Amino acid sequence: MLEQMEGSQAVATAIALARPQVICAYPITPQTHIVEGLGEMVKSGELKGCEFINVESEFAALSVAIGASAAGARTYTATSSQGLLFMAEAVYNAAGLELPIVMTIGNRAIGAPINIWNDHSDSMALRDAGWIQLFADTNQEALDLHIQAFRLAEDLSCPVMVCMDGFILTHAYERVDLPAQAEVDAFLPPYEPRQVLDPAQPVTIGAMVGPDAFTEVRYLAHHRQLSALEKIPEVAAAFKARFGRASGGLLRGYRMEGAETVVIALGSVNGTVQDVIDEMRADGMAIGSLAIGTFRPFPLAALRAALAGAKRVLVLEKCLAAGVGGIVTDDVRRALAGEQVRINTVIGGLGGRAITRESLRRVFADACAARLERLSFLDLDTGVVERELARERAARRSGPTAEAVLRQLGAPGSRLG
Amino acid sequence: MIQQTIKFYQTGTFTVGNRLLDESQRSVQANMERTNSLNSGHRACQGCGEALGARYAIDAAMRATGNRLIAVNATGCLEVFSTPYPESSWQIPWIHSLFGNAAAVASGIAAALRMRGQDDVRVIAQGGDGGTTDIGFGCLSGMFERNDDVLYLCYDNEAYMNTGVQRSSATPPTARTATTMAVGDEPGNPFGTGKNVPLIAMAHHIPYVATATVANLRDLEAKVTKAMALRGARYIHIHVPCPLGWGSDPALTIRIARLAVESGLFPLFEAAHGELTSRTFIRRRVPAAEYLRLQKRFAHLFTAGAEAQLARVQAIADRNIERFGLLAPESAS
Structure with a gap:
């Protein structure tokens, strides 16, 4: 079904179609509209069988997701920028624990200087945390990648970040083709965890691993990532076969x-x-x-x-x-x-x-x-840079750089392009 | 479990012998059916209060839930000594994620269980004082304010023992740690610092808050049992001596824990929805010095010129006794 909608809303719709069971939300621009959309769907009853949890930080958001996923729920969260850094410890942990959490990154710069706009500093900072990182070119692809992401994550027992450019995609209204629920259900079977906290079959998850086994455990994480190089094109091909459009893949x-x-x-x-x-x-x-x-x-x-x-x-x-x-x-x-x-x-x-x-x-x-x-x-204003360097050379207490550059430039927003 | 109403003392201990009680009133640990959730063979130090507290608390929770229990563990001594890979002492589903997120992980598990229609399975989160009152405090407060269906157990040994006895926000004034050295004008941890997390938990108006001690294991079992009969966020703060960090004789763990209570330095109480509902009266009041003297971390309090410091610690104990009403009406003067 073709619809004109905001990128964030398209992603929220895709997540809902994937039938998540636990969603954790903490606000940070520019991903916020996604979890707002999902929160409304849960509260209105449109998205059933799902708990929407407002947490107190991004660190908590991913930690709640870790617990939910380890207890066998299909789990989702979203973040951006400082939020991704604030949860960094849990980002590595989720991957180390092999939990198939899906997380959207509404890509945004990292401060200081504080900046809410788009670049890729956030997901690049966490690129080696053990998550699969998929990048969307368009809103349609962002929507499609989220549906693929759950299947990939659960097949491999590995968390997946879907990265989409903040504002440029998250806030852009574009036409998207929304898949039907039955089609998504056929593509994405219910989550069958590889490991689960279950009183009927108690397991210990997250034990201390010393030098005797750490290398092997890490190698297996590498091996899982390498196997994803085969799995990702397979999933993209299966997606194309079912939904009739090419999305995702390696290149x-x-x-x-x-x-x-x-x-x-x-x-x-x-x-x-x-x-x-x-x-x-x-x-x-x-x-x-x-x-x-x-x-x-x-x-x-x-x-x-x-x-x-x-x-x-x-x-x-x-x-x-x-x-x-x-x-x-x-x-x-x-x-x-x-x-x-x-x-x-x-x-x-x-x-x-x-x-x-x-x-x-x-x-x-x-x-x-x-x-x-x-x-x-690209488009570096070398004049501004030279003048600031000269100013810093002239006085020991030259003050904060960012503010000095802003003073040089004058009217805010005059150079946004 | 029904609590006894008759006073039934054995000399030198608060616990009545199990053989004198009705079967239904006997302790969980005395029961042949106890689960040994934290099984023998772990690597805790001799005389470890935390291992003892955890064994009693988790077994009581297991009995209260019909063995339908999942435990989350913060990083710390309990996590390290119970799961040296590839061995695990845990006979129950158990997960360790990070130092500061045990409460949040437990919230996630509780949510997943609800959504998976497994409401009968219950969740416990546990950590030391560092993982609870410091690094895990944000997640703990979040779990409380959302009233998530989690019982959080804090095993308080009053410092970061796993990393080598550094100060936490639960370290008491004057205590020597690796980062509050017993040197200078005010040796040990400074006065006027630290936080009382049970009282902060009460300020969240959660259904149940209690303090407990390994000196009174029947009381600990009863409080855990009571907590598991409730839904929503619950918190039990358990005082657990650490022979290594406190510089105490491993054989004296229980006695030291008891002296903390009897001196008034560690009040035992319960609260529901932000209101105090019960306190355990001090049976035989002792000066704080009796508790402090058995621990090398307070050795500097017993040197010449430390009288004022010792008096200030005694004043804390006195204030607790007054504040929580820890003396039984007949013995209050």
Whole structure:
């Protein structure tokens, strides 16, 4: 059924269709509309057999989810940014305990300086916590990925984060195709836990593990992630067979035929990237793009195969590893080990700065012409940076940087693009 | 379990011998059917108050629930000594997640059980004082205010024992720990710090709050049994001496716990929906010094010049006695 709705509402609807039994909610922008939508469905009786729990922090949200999942309930929560960091200890714990919790990340920058807008700093910070990380390009995909996520999580007994760009997707109204309940039920059978707290068959979960076994337990976690590289395409194929549309999977290529320059990106920016590629293809440039749909586990082999004909790769990243550069780039480089491929990193869209077609076209053209630096920052105002550095050099007590930069810029919002 | 109404004392102890009681009034531990939920073979220290308290509390909860019980454990001594991989002392479904989230994990289990139609299965969360009064306090308060169907047991040994005896917010004034050294003008833990979590629990107006001690195990069993007959958030704060951390003789764990009660330093009471409903009268009042002297963590109180500090501890005991009405009317002067 086609409907025009907000991205968050589309995700809430998808979660409801998956028949969760426990949902924990703690407010943080920009994921809040999702749990608000679910709370209303539970309270009105539209979503039956589900408990909606308002908790006191994100740490509690995921901890309640850990308990609920260990007791055999299909469990969901959502968070963003500081919230993900605040629950970080529980994020690792849920994965270590092999609990198939599904969590939406409404991707948002991390402070300081505090910023509510979109980038990928939050999910990147927790990329190696043992969760599967799926990134949605569109609201339709966000909806579809959540339905796939429960099946993946429960098949593998591994938690899954579905990452969608805050505001750009969560707050955008788009047409989505809502699947029917019967179809979702056929795709997603009731949760059969691999381990469960049950008085009839008592088990100990979460025991102390020392040096004698820790390596093996960790290796098995790695093995589970690697097996997800096979499971994810299977689930995506099963989804396509049932619902008739392609969603999810490891990588999504766009105009890759004969592409000498390939742009790699995660999330909603792929829409803009594809528009620019259309323009450049029309001009006769051999350029294509790859959307990374699965960031953890990282599809090394699939990426290497997809880039077999590429001469140049431009990794467009919405996150900065300060002092290093790109995070995704490191994994791309690992996939291309031994290949003579030039890799450029472009950091863009930090803290919600708009990534425009014009800016992308400029850096893509620079990349094609091999005149792009290894690491560059999209639309960085070097004048502002130079003036601030000079100011800091001039006085010992130069004060807080962020506030000084804001003073330089004047009117708020004048540079949102 | 019905509580006895006749006073029936054995010399030197508060507990009446089981053989003198009707079968239905005998202790859970005295029963052949007891579950040994925390089984023998664990690695607690000799004289560990926490192991003793946990064994009595969980077995009583098991009996009260017809063995339909799940336990959540915060990180800490109890978790570590009971589950050295690949062994486990737990004969019941048991989960350890993190140091600070036992109450929240228990809330999640309770919710899952409701949604799975297993309302008869009950949930206990347990932790030490650090996991309860400090790092787990946010989750504990959240569980209380939502009135989630969880009994939380705090085994209070008044410091972080598992990490090597550091101060917690349950460490009493003057106590020496690894982070409140017995040096300087005010040796040990400073006065005027710490928090009383049973009273804070009462401020949440939850159905049941109690304090208990390993010196009175029948009372502990009775309180756990009473708590399991109720629904909603419940809290029992159990005083458990730690020979290692307190510098006390492992053989004296029960006596030290009893002296804490008899001196007034650890009041025993119950509360329902925020109101005190009962307190256990002190049977034979003792000076605080009798309790303190048996513990090396208070050794500096018994050196020349420490009289004022000792008097301040005694004043805390006196205030507790007055505040909670711990002297029976006939013996109050």
